[in-house]
């Protein structure tokens with residue numbers, strides 16, 4: 001528990017100085033290619049390990065929300081979106097990687113994240129304007 005708090009705090013500190021933060025500038029000017037790796041590694045280790053899913057996991061979607069809206073998985077994880085709302089929704093990747101058909105109540109849609117580590121954002125086409133969006137962050141297998 002204490003370790004999780006330290007990791008979360010580390011994540012907050014990293015994200016809070018991610019923009020024009022003075023600490024990151026000398027590093028990024030010295031070795032730009034290396035910094036990307038360093039940032040990715042920081043992002044991975046900043047996530048409490050127990051929150052990173054593997055194998056198969058479920059994201060519920062309801063009327064204008066996804067839960068969890070931010071999911072962490074290892075490479076190769078099968079994510080199933082389960083529609084628990086009363087309206088029709090869908091799941092569209094912002095970069096065109098995947099998209100579901102229209103999902104009525106009780107429907108599911110799955111995608112296996114055999115992809116490069118990174119954050120993959122998605123949204124519901126009819127309800128994007130209402131903020132119905134989520135993200136899957138893929139981290140390397142441990």
Ligand SMILES: [Cu+2]
Pocket residue numbers: 064088089090124125126127132
């Ligand atoms: Cu929707």
